[in-house]
Amino acid sequence: MPTICLVAGEESGDQLGSELMKALNERLGIGVRYCGVGGERMTSLGLKSFFDMSDVSVMGLTAVLARLPLIIKRIYQTVDAVVAANPDVLVIVDSPDFTHNVAKRVRKRAPHIPIIGYVSPSVWAWRPGRARKMSVYVDELLALLPFEPDVHRKLGGPRTHYVGHPLSENAAELRPAAGERSSVDAEEKVLLVLPGSRRSEIVRLLGDFGATVALVKKNLPGLKVVLPAVAHLEDRIRQETAGWSVPVEIVTGLEAKRAAFRKAHAALAASGTVSLELALSGVPMVVAYKVDWFFRRIKDLNRIFKFSSVDSFVLPNIILGTKAIPEFLDEEVQPDVLASHLVELLKNSPERQKQIEHLQRLDDVMRLPDGHSQRGAAADVVLDAMKAGA
Numbered sequence: 001m002p003t004i005c006l007v008a009g010e011e012s013g014d015q016l017g018s019e020l021m022k023a024l025n026e027r028l029g030i031g032v033r034y035c036g037v038g039g040e041r042m043t044s045l046g047l048k049s050f051f052d053m054s055d056v057s058v059m060g061l062t063a064v065l066a067r068l069p070l071i072i073k074r075i076y077q078t079v080d081a082v083v084a085a086n087p088d089v090l091v092i093v094d095s096p097d098f099t100h101n102v103a104k105r106v107r108k109r110a111p112h113i114p115i116i117g118y119v120s121p122s123v124w125a126w127r128p129g130r131a132r133k134m135s136v137y138v139d140e141l142l143a144l145l146p147f148e149p150d151v152h153r154k155l156g157g158p159r160t161h162y163v164g165h166p167l168s169e170n171a172a173e174l175r176p177a178a179g180e181r182s183s184v185d186a187e188e189k190v191l192l193v194l195p196g197s198r199r200s201e202i203v204r205l206l207g208d209f210g211a212t213v214a215l216v217k218k219n220l221p222g223l224k225v226v227l228p229a230v231a232h233l234e235d236r237i238r239q240e241t242a243g244w245s246v247p248v249e250i251v252t253g254l255e256a257k258r259a260a261f262r263k264a265h266a267a268l269a270a271s272g273t274v275s276l277e278l279a280l281s282g283v284p285m286v287v288a289y290k291v292d293w294f295f296r297r298i299k300d301l302n303r304i305f306k307f308s309s310v311d312s313f314v315l316p317n318i319i320l321g322t323k324a325i326p327e328f329l330d331e332e333v334q335p336d337v338l339a340s341h342l343v344e345l346l347k348n349s350p351e352r353q354k355q356i357e358h359l360q361r362l363d364d365v366m367r368l369p370d371g372h373s374q375r376g377a378a379a380d381v382v383l384d385a386m387k388a389g390a
Contacts (some may be wrong), residue, residue: 009095014039131157164374324358
């Protein structure tokens with residue numbers, strides 16, 4: 001009976017890991033033993049978790065420091081358990097601070113175990129030296145973004161396979177049904193405001209976003225503003241937006257967020273994965289960010305290694321290889337400039353039509369060949385690694 005170890009460290013990894021397990025079960029049947037670290041989804045499919053994943057699923061420096069002794073203990077416990085299980089393959093899923101520390105130690109103690117990384121760290125954004133270091137303890141890397149295999153090739157990283165992004169496979173949930181998104185010619189224009197999911201992003205951007213929205217409202221009196229908020233920042237956002245001159249509808253939860261995407265005509269967003277969600281939903285947008293070192297580092301690295309044909313810090317722009325989405329960084333974040341772009345995107349203008357045409361290319365760029373699914377493509381690499389290590 002084959003033994004497969006999967007090690008995840010947070011909710012997103014548990015979701016990816018569970019989909020991979022489903023695909024492996026389809027190929028191998030029920031005769032598979034799963035062990036490792038996972039959450040409810042993975043354990044419901046038969047994974048015997050070495051401990052509760054919540055022990056290592058923490059965010060924020062303060063929370064990590066408070067739980068650091070336990071996290072370190074869990075790293076060594078996981079290594080001991082993986083080596084004892086002697087699996088046919090070890091798959092580490094995202095959460096690199098936890099999972100990569102496990103993989104490094106397993107490689108030293110049991111070098112015969114094939115190790116697969118699922119989700120590439122953003123070596124194209126910062127700390128590019130990690131790519132070469134990973135090649136020592138990761139045999140195959142499963143990437144969610146189509147440009148990442150080329151990035152790792154240029155940086156000397158592990159063999160990297162583009163297996164698709166879960167957002168592109170679930171894009172239908174973000175896209176409007178017939179009549180769900182009203183015509184942009186209608187008097188009411190729905191603008192999404194997405195200031196980020198971190199407290200620091202809210203602090204830096206929400207003031208400028210509020211001033212921008214006020215200027216857009218002057219030009220478009222029928223403006224309706226919807227702000228999907230992450231639960232842990234909802235109270236802070238409500239306090240900050242209470243003084244805005246434009247009423248804001250704040251929604252929380254995944255379903256409410258997706259519903260807002262399906263109705264939106266345009267968006268003002270902080271840079272991040274949300275830009276890809278908006279792009280796949282077909283929502284034209286303006287992207288802004290404030291914090292020098294991180295995104296300037298992306299642009300500097302791109303100039304050096306030419307990861308993309310476009311100098312950008314916005315994911316859809318990098319994937320498409322063109323600056324389809326207006327983007328503004330640090331001192332470029334000026335409400336009057338942001339507002340002028342948004343006004344055009346909220347009208348039936350050439351600017352709006354051009355961006356929509358670019359966004360419609362994403363499906364083709366991100367589609368896997370021969371109709372493969374993400375979980376299926378990932379499972380194929382895992383099975384090949386098991387056969388090679390047999």
